[in-house]
Amino acid sequence: MPAHRLHNFGAGPAVLPLSVVEEVQQSLPNFQNTGLGLLELSHRSKAFQGVVDSAVARVKRVLSVPDDYTVLFLQGGASLQFYMTALNLLRPGEAADYLVTGTWAKKALEEGKKVGDAKGIWTDAPNNFRSVPQNGAYQVRSEAVYLHYTTNNTIYGTEYHHTPDSHGKPLVADMSSDIAGVPLEAAKHQLIYAGAQKNLGPSGVTMVILSPWALSRVPSGLPAMLDYAVQSKEPSLYNTPNCFGIFVLERMFNWVENNGGLEGMIARNRRKQELLYTELDRSSFWKPHAAKDSRSWMNVTWRLPSEELEELFVKEAKAADMDGLKGHRSVGGIRASMYNALEPASVEVLVAFMRDFEKRKG
Ligand SMILES: Cc1ncc(COP(=O)(O)O)c(C=O)c1O
Structure with missing residues (x-):
C-alpha cells in the first residue's frame, strides 16, 4: 500500500473501500485455505462456486431482487448490454422506446436501432442534458416492447429520483453508475444491467438482472455468448468468467451489508x-x-x-x-x-x- 491514498473523486474505475482492497490482497497467495491463489483457482471449483452463490445471494438481499429473477455476472461492459438487451428482447422490426438523457443513453439507443425499431421518445440534448424527464413528459408508443432508461447520467451529473412511468411496458435500466447507492425498486424492472467499476467493484464484470419475462423473450439461435438463456443455464459459468472481478464484487456487497x-x-x-x-x-x-x-x-x-x-x-x-x-x-x-x-x-x-x-x- 502507498503511504497514503488520495481522495478519489474519479468517475470509474473508482474508489473501493480499503478493507475490501486488503481482503483482495490477502486472497491472492492462498484463497480460503485452498492452497491456491484467487487468480489461480478453477472457475469450476467448489470454492469459486461458493463465491458466485454468495454474490448472487447478497445482490438479491441488498437490492430486494425478486426470488424468481436471475442474476448474472458477464463480460463486455455495460456497452455490450446496450446491444444484448435489444438482441434478446426484440424481434427484427419490433419497437422499443428510449429516454435519451445523455451520452450512454444515446449509445444504448444506437445499439437498439441495430436490432429493431428503437426510438428516442424524450431528450434533453438541446439543453446539454441538464434534466431527466418527469412522469407525463413523454409518451410511450403502444407498440413498444419495452422502455429503456439510464438511472444516472455519469457524464452530465443527472439522475432520476423516481422510477419512470413505463405506461405498463416492461422497464429496462442501465444502472451502471448508481446501483446499490440510491433507492431502487428492482421488482418494477424486467431487466437491469450495470458495469461494476463504479459502485460494485472492478471493471470487467457486468451485472445483469433478468426477470422471467426477459428470459421468456430470448429468441432461439442467438450467438451463445450473447444469449441470456445460455448464460442463465449455468449462471455466470457458461464460459470462464472474470473470477477476480466476481470475487471483488462479492466482497463489495459484503461491505455494503456490513454497513447497513x-x-x-x-x-x-x-x-x-x-x-x-x-x-x-x-x-x-x-x-x-x-x-x-x-x-x-x-x-x-x-x-x-x-x-x-x-x-x-x-x-x-x-x-x-x-x-x-x-x-x-x-x-x-x-x-x-x-x-x-x-x-x-x-x-x-x-x-x-x-x-x-x-x-x-x-
Ligand atoms: C451509465 C453508464 N452506462 C454505460 C457505461 C459504459 O460502461 P462500460 O465501459 O462498462 O461499457 C458507463 C461508463 O461509464 C456509464 O457510466
Whole structure:
C-alpha cells in the first residue's frame, strides 16, 4: 500500500473501500485455505462456486431482487448490454422506446436501432442534458416492447429520483453508475444491467438482472455468448468468467451489508450530496450543471467563472490530495464522483477546499 491514498473523486474505475482492497490482497497467495491463489483457482471449483452463490445471494438481499429473477455476472461492459438487451428482447422490426438523457443513453439507443425499431421518445440534448424527464413528459408508443432508461447520467451529473412511468411496458435500466447507492425498486424492472467499476467493484464484470419475462423473450439461435438463456443455464459459468472481478464484487456487497445494506448506503450518500450541493448553492461563483430536480447523488458537475479558474481548481485540488475532479469534456468544468466507497470525510475535505478557493479567487 502507498503511504497514503488520495481522495478519489474519479468517475470509474473508482474508489473501493480499503478493507475490501486488503481482503483482495490477502486472497491472492492462498484463497480460503485452498492452497491456491484467487487468480489461480478453477472457475469450476467448489470454492469459486461458493463465491458466485454468495454474490448472487447478497445482490438479491441488498437490492430486494425478486426470488424468481436471475442474476448474472458477464463480460463486455455495460456497452455490450446496450446491444444484448435489444438482441434478446426484440424481434427484427419490433419497437422499443428510449429516454435519451445523455451520452450512454444515446449509445444504448444506437445499439437498439441495430436490432429493431428503437426510438428516442424524450431528450434533453438541446439543453446539454441538464434534466431527466418527469412522469407525463413523454409518451410511450403502444407498440413498444419495452422502455429503456439510464438511472444516472455519469457524464452530465443527472439522475432520476423516481422510477419512470413505463405506461405498463416492461422497464429496462442501465444502472451502471448508481446501483446499490440510491433507492431502487428492482421488482418494477424486467431487466437491469450495470458495469461494476463504479459502485460494485472492478471493471470487467457486468451485472445483469433478468426477470422471467426477459428470459421468456430470448429468441432461439442467438450467438451463445450473447444469449441470456445460455448464460442463465449455468449462471455466470457458461464460459470462464472474470473470477477476480466476481470475487471483488462479492466482497463489495459484503461491505455494503456490513454497513447497513442499501439503507446504509442511501444515508451515507444523502449526507455526501447534501454537503456538496449546499456548498454549490451557497455562492454564484459555482455554476451547477444539472437542474435541481435532476441532480445526481453520484456524479456532481459544475462550472467556474472561467476555464482558467477550472484548470487551477483541478491543479490545486490535486496538490491537496484530491484526484479525478476534472469534468468530462461534454460538460467541462468539474465533476466530483461520490460512489458508495468514497468516505464522507473526503467530501468534507473537498468542501473546505472549495470555500478557501472561492475566498482567494472569487
Ligand atoms: C451509465 C453508464 N452506462 C454505460 C457505461 C459504459 O460502461 P462500460 O465501459 O462498462 O461499457 C458507463 C461508463 O461509464 C456509464 O457510466
